[in-house]
């Protein structure tokens with residue numbers, strides 16, 4: 001196959017160690033399936049900060065632009081917690097999303113059968129759960145201006161952020177959600193606080209318009225964000241695709257991930273617009289963070305990172321067969337009773353990062 | 364006892380019918396415990412809109428100011444869903460919070476023993492749960508300016524909201540949370556997105572300062588809002604008091620309520636500043652909404668409204684004994700197996716609003 005360009009950004013905490021298992025998989029693929037990629041490495045987050053003084057150096061952004069897809073680990077850790085805002089490791093991922101125009105963050109919350117009992121919810125409520133959260137990821141309160149902390153004439157501080165959405169920003173991410181719904185169960189729940197927020201009113205109006213004009217076949221439901229948080233907890237299986245702003249999508253996708261009970265298993269994709277050449281920028285990363293508390297101990301679950309790689313193969317490299325191969329291998333490893341600490345259950349075999357990775361290669 | 368002034372605002376949907384059970388309780392108290400209040404009635408929400416053209420008429424605000432406490436039902440319903448923003452029933456409660464300076468919204472999420480199985484979470488995770496959410500309720504993105512939907516020169520719409528907090532607004536609600544923690548388990552979790560929001564950075568800084576200077580004995584933890592949503596779902600019992608902005612508090616308190624599985628049981632209080640005379644404005648309301656789908660059917664659970672009244676007696680009228688009497692009666696009614704539809708469990712006796720209210724009086 002052609003030499004697809006893959007940029008690997010391991011980042012901080014458990015990022016590098018779970019990424020190691022992906023590299024072993026890539027090596028295995030080169031030997032056993034004769035597929036090879038043009039793999040580059042880059043710095044991001046705290047690692048980049050330490051090496052270059054910036055959490056997202058220009059060099060990394062350039063490499064990311066040139067790549068066909070980016071595989072991202074995770075960023076952040078106590079070492080950089082006291083730094084000023086402009087130097088936080090998190091700016092690494094924020095800048096990549098913004099500069100590459102990665103406006104649609106797709107986060108599946110899926111419960112695999114062998115892991116039903118890992119959920120904090122009763123098994124019947126989550127068995128077979130398969131929800132996709134589509135989160136807008138280059139707009140809203142994450143980037144709106146004005147923003148800042150100012151000190152008034154009275155010497156008092158005031159913190160300001162601006163939530164702003166244009167109708168085009170809303171429409172393009174809504175289309176991603178509607179398209180996905182068509183390949184799933186044909187249902188979109190659009191989430192906002194139209195009862196108190198003006199951007200929420202516009203959000204609701206534009207999603208309705210796009211739905212009516214372009215996706216009359218997809219069922220569209222509107223829900224307030226607070227109610228959605230409730231419903232996710234009470235009856236998660238009512239949802240198919242959930243669409244929300246950067247901020248609501250952040251909270252609700254983490255909540256959805258938590259209720260699967262196996263966040264160490266969840267991949268995500270962040271996609272840009274499809275260009276005239278049919279190419280689209282894309283970044284893949286686990287839903288979990290850098291987990292500094294367990295970093296370096298060899299106990300982290302590598303499966304979310306591996307599944308992110310499988311997603312990348314499917315969506316960016318068109319390698320459905322290889323993606324499926326990896327996902328099936330994971331299913332078999334879990335069915336065989338192997339568990340990392342985060343998804344450990346009575347009667348299963350507890351293993352570390354490396355053993356899990358090896359088991360995967362064997363399958 | 365002295366003639367305390369109580370304003371009753373039933374509002375819409377199930378509001379009037381659950382409020383009826385409180386009125387029966389008030390009548391009972393007058394006869395059997397020789398306590399009487401100066402009870403007034405007022406219009407709010409859709410009911411006020413239909414009668415006066417405003418969801419919160421000036422008359423209602425004046426009565427609320429004059430009262431020692433307000434007992435609020437719930438507002439909203441499909442009938443008013445298509446109205447322009449300025450006429451939404453929700454403005455009823457928003458204006459009351461703002462005009463009365465009710466800046467601290469207290470929402471307990473408590474799991475009573477007989478209702479452990481109503482939760483969607485596994486019983487062990489919620490048995491004995493007792494979390495208090497303190498939500499800022501007169502500031503943030505709910506009220507910040509500029510806000511609105513504007514159409515640019517290109518004919519495209521743009522929706523804008525402003526999240527703004529001053530240090531004084533943050534400090535005063537933080538004090539409410541710290542004070543509450545002292546009477547509980549001495550632990551406050553302050554929630555924001557300081558990693559992406561400037562108001563969140565200020566929030567974290569000010570809460571730290573107040574904690575250090577005035578409450579060094581209370582343990583303070585900071586947590587990102589997305590992580591808090593996760594943790595609430597995964598291990599809710601780790602929390603004592605959770606403190607958040609208007610928006611985060613809205614989502615997280617609804618989530619916390621949902622995980623108790625008995626939102627029809629949860630009261631809330633919204634408090635203003637303590638005046639020089641020791642008085643403080645206060646409004647009490649159930650956490651649940653107006654539930655238009657079951658309104659008028661006589662099946663709504665009146666207990667959240669009754670518990671809101673008990674909270675009012677305790678906090679605004681200093682009637683601890685009467686509050687306890689009501690809460691204990693509720694405990695006994697539930698232990699006896701009576702359930703409204705929302706908390707129905709196999710083997711229990713399903714009853715309507717009125718029967719539940721009568722059982723309460725008997726106890």
Ligand SMILES: CC(C)[C@H](C(=O)O)[C@@H](O)C(=O)O
Pocket residue numbers: 090091093094250558559589
């Ligand atoms: C790392 C951080 C900036 C971030 C966010 O809030 O977007 C994280 O929670 C995420 O969802 O990727």
Ligand SMILES: CC(C)[C@H](C(=O)O)[C@@H](O)C(=O)O
Pocket residue numbers: 195196226453454456457613
């Ligand atoms: C009714 C509405 C404006 C409201 C809010 O968002 O504050 C509701 O969800 C609440 O929490 O009381």
